[in-house]
Amino acid sequence: MRKGAVLILLAVAVCMVFTPSAWGKNDAIKIGINAPITGDNPKVGEGSKYAAEMWLEDIKAAGGISVGGKKYDVEVIIEDNEYKAESAVRANTKMITEDEVMVIVGPQSSSQAIPAGDVANNYETPMISPWSTNPDTTNDRPFVFRGCFLDPFQGPVIANFVSDQFGFTKAAVLYDVAADYPKGLAEEFKKAWEKKNGKGSVVAYESFTTKDADFSSQLTNIKRSGAEFFFAPQYYSEVALIVQQAKELGWDKPIVGSDAWASADLLKLCGKGCVGLYFSTHYAAKGAKGATKAFIDRYNSKYGYVPDDVGALTWDSLRIVQAAIESLPKLTGKIKKDRKAVRDAMASIREFDGITGKMTFTENGDPIKCAVIVKITEEGEFEFHQSVCP
Amino acid sequence: MMRNMLNRFAEVPLAAWLIGALCAVYLEQWVGDPLTELLLLPKIPVLFGCLIVLKTPKLIPSTVVFLILIYAVPICVIAYAVRKPANMIAAKLFSGPIWISAILHLGLLYLILHIWSDISAYRELTLKFTLIAIIVTLSLNLINGYMGEFSCSHPGFMALGAYGASVFSLVLFADDKNFGEALLPGILGPFMFPLGLIFGGFISAIGALVVAIPSFRTRGDYLAIISLAFTFIVKSLIENLEFIGGPRGLGSQPDFSNLLVVFIWTVLCVWIINNYVQSVYGKATNAVRDDEIAADAMTVDTRKTKMVTFMFAAFWAGVAGGLFAHVLRFVNPSTFGIQKLAEVLAMVYFGGLNSVYGSIVGAVSLSLLGEALRPLELFKWIIIPLLLILVMIYRPTGLIAFKEFNIRNLIQPKHIPEDEV
Incomplete structure (x- = not known):
């Protein structure tokens, strides 16, 4: 018995010595992505993941998100929801309670976004679903937003x-x-x-x-x-x-x-x-100008295909989140307070200039934005035909 | 020395282990946070450290130390220390009615789970889904293991139960856009919830009757096909019923499925199914599996046995579906498709056929693995099937098959023979 105790103590001591002290509690801003990486619709998950990677690259290049003059590191946590409602709920709960993310981007499809939105709202964590078009996702949920029209x-x-x-x-x-x-x-x-x-x-x-x-x-x-x-x-x-x-x-x-x-x-x-x-x-890839074109070209050269609307909407959602965080005077370091502040900042965003159009959130968390009619050309590109605004 | 140690632990009764575990989870609550900080872990390892370790392998040593200090050492030391009084108490209780002892043990187990899951909501959610998986697996084992059929209709039964119970609680206790205002005051909800679950269970039992009547003559592949068809029928029925939401699903169920409710229903399910399979009916079910003609010759009413077992299993699947719907607080028909079927079948065959132990082991291990391997993303779907293949090669009937679950053996006091003391 005694020998065992000594052994355990020794093991503890050895482990303590070898545990690097570089990480511990870091004050990085964590953004959760809830996307179908596996399951019935992996292309959707891939688009979200790639957009998030590109966004993170930009942030890293800028040295992090600056809030109130201080730069914060950003960590993106991608969780797979397997295109299943229960898995989306688990992923959201995990990200909120374990990883303590500040904002969740996703899930993309309404069948996952509706139950996951319930979780996010209950834990008072802002969530923005880039692609979910079902009204129930944001209905009566002050903490849930969406990035597309309904x-x-x-x-x-x-x-x-x-x-x-x-x-x-x-x-x-x-x-x-x-x-x-x-x-x-x-x-x-x-x-x-x-x-x-x-x-x-x-x-x-x-x-x-x-x-x-x-x-x-x-x-x-x-x-x-x-x-x-x-x-x-x-x-x-x-x-x-x-x-x-x-x-x-x-x-x-x-x-x-x-x-x-x-x-x-x-x-x-x-x-x-x-x-x-x-x-x-949501947007037309051919004939795009400015930021939209830059995004499409960059995505295309990096991953080898023109991004779907999921990618573009995820990108916009991440940018909205970024804008909301940047507009805060400071981060308190208390995750619950910060989440609330981010939520309020997101709700008060006006005329956000995204690559899929200008957006302003209604009280319900739904954006007012324009739809685009596109025509499929001979070369197989989606050409802008007209824009329809509400 | 090793054997000596093991021998010493052989006289530790279940009660002492439970007390040890209780102390461990208490300890985690008290000193878990300071210890994680001391060990430079980001948070208390939620699923025994799997998530942390797989994400940042550099944290393996600290996680192992945490697990040893919080779980392994306290459980072993305390269980060993209290073995004598625990044995005495267990012996005293054992001489009385068995249910008192069983309830005390279960109470202790619930306390452990409750405190353990108090640390994080994610743990609680995982635990709830795991307990529900136990019910589903056990009820499918009744058909696939004890009765020896191959039924694929469990997602269908779960869907019926989930929708039945959801409609019950939405109509009665929630203001909902599908069904209008609540008919009864919401305060009654938690008390009436068992009725809702039973209602859901009965709906799926009736559904089982629909499968059973045309298919009671078929066995093997044919039953599999008919039951698979049933799953599809249920799914597309719900998709086309507009008043329960159709493909958009049904949401905002009241939050009735707390851990205690799920725990009680799981215990009820294990207890009742265990009694069922040990009863005359259960033995008749086994006889039907082994040789239907011989069973018939031995005066077993094979048709009735099959029907009753099928409906009984469907009832429990329905209850599980009801609980599932209230944990998730959203149901849609596509949840109850082939993927769900594969999940449940894997749990049954992984754990072991014809065995309550096996079902519990299969459900717990596969649902925990599914969560614990989350950081591996795509590789999760390589590792879990690989495990299944290995189990099928080395233990074709599952990990713990054909083993009786005996509550007496579990909770009895443990004494080692005199000459070894």
Whole structure:
């Protein structure tokens, strides 16, 4: 027994000697990123991660974030939420209570952002979801913000654009009934279109289920219904299939899409079929100017592809967080107080000049910002067509 | 010397270990913070240091020292020191009704978990999900282990239970945009919550009946396919039901699932399922697994046995789903898909078939591993499956399979034979 005690004491002593004393409590500002690195949608996680890496590079180059004349080191903590709600909640809880992050950026998709936002709000930690378009994410949650416009805004934007551009009156919708984003947007679009063109102007309202690959029966119905165009608020991988199958069935009228179309992979999967189509999104990569162009070029040269809107929105969200922290007079070092201060600073940001447009937060934590309509060009780039502001 | 030490510890009863652990968690609460500062750790190692160690390997020595000083030494020393009085108390309790002793032990265990999880909310959340995983794993083990079928419908049952219990508490106790204002005062909520869970459990038991009736003649692959279909049916049913939120999910459940509630339900589940599998029904279930025709010849009503076991297991999966929904405070149909199924199946087969111990071990180890290996990101999904493969190679029925869970053996006083003292 005695020998054991001596041994343990010795072990403790040895460990103490060899434990470097360079780290201990550091007063670095910690930013948490809650993103789907693994799981069903890794491309989204990758975009968020790359944007965060680039942002951190900038901060490091500047020697940290300066608050009240003092430079603070910045640490970015990236947690994987596996594209699952429960995992997003765990990741948020871990970052808030263990890593003691000041702000959380993410999760990207609404199905994770809604429960994770609840956690962030309960622990009074500011959180900004760059990409979640569901109103529930920020609803009644003073500590939760978002970096993009909402479905109830995007639906009317598309409806107005189509009537103005083409003068159509009969619409069809093809959407995934099992995923919250397409379903919500389809409903908003239908509402807006019927308000504009009267009841019954949506002549076909066809749905399918996630991971379906054959849309011929729905497309046949749409074709027969006499619709002048159809709206497909789907993710890019499905868009490619839908467009190809529509062309095979002899559909030669326009197809209109939403922000989930905006991926560098769309043209790879879709080929010539997608050329000339329009969709609404957060920003247009081709024809971008100033900071937006600088961001796109830098991302492209670093990672080898043009950033998706997730990357751009994550970048903007991080910049908003940075601006909010920088606007504070000082950091108290007490994380709870600082979190509250950052939250108030974020809420009072006016006309933030992001690469996806100017943003001002409403009381709900939703930004007022413009949507962009883009056209897919021959070269497969997303060209700016027009900007629609609220 | 080693053997001598082990022999000495052989007479330490469970009660003494629990007291040791209690002291350790108290110690962590009192001196954990100063000690972490002394050892230059950033925070108290939350999941036994795994997160810290994997992120900054340089901190391995300090973490090990922390674990030794806070956990290993106090537990061993105190457990050893109090072994004699603990044995006496255990013996006294053991001569009385078993439930008094069991409840005291469980109370001690809860106290330990409560204090342990008090340190950080992340610990508490992990603990809650782990306890829920125990319920799910155990109930699936009932079908896949004890009954020898291969059922894939557990995510479906969980979804039914989760939605059932959520609707129950949202309609009655919460002002919600789907269901309008609360019908009952919110203060009743925590007391009525068990009813909500049972309601959810019954809904999934009825769902189980739907699978069981057309499939009671099928076995093996066919049942697997039918039950898998059931999972998909439930998922797309919920996706198309607008009044419970459809694919957007159902949120803002009241916060009824605190640690005590989850703990009590887990204990209830272990206790009831353990009794079930040791009862005549449980033995009949085993007989059906080993040879259905022989069981039939031995007057076992195979059809009824299968149905009852299936529904019973579904009930517990539903309860687990209800708890899960109230811990997460959000449910959406895509949570209950193939990924969930893979998770639960892995826990069952990792822990061991036909064994309550095995289910507990499987659920605890895989859910803790899943959290502890978080810093490894992508490699987590290489290490955990690799572990599963290794277990399947070296222990094809799981780590602790075919072992009976006997509460008497666990809590009895331990005396070493006279001649060795």
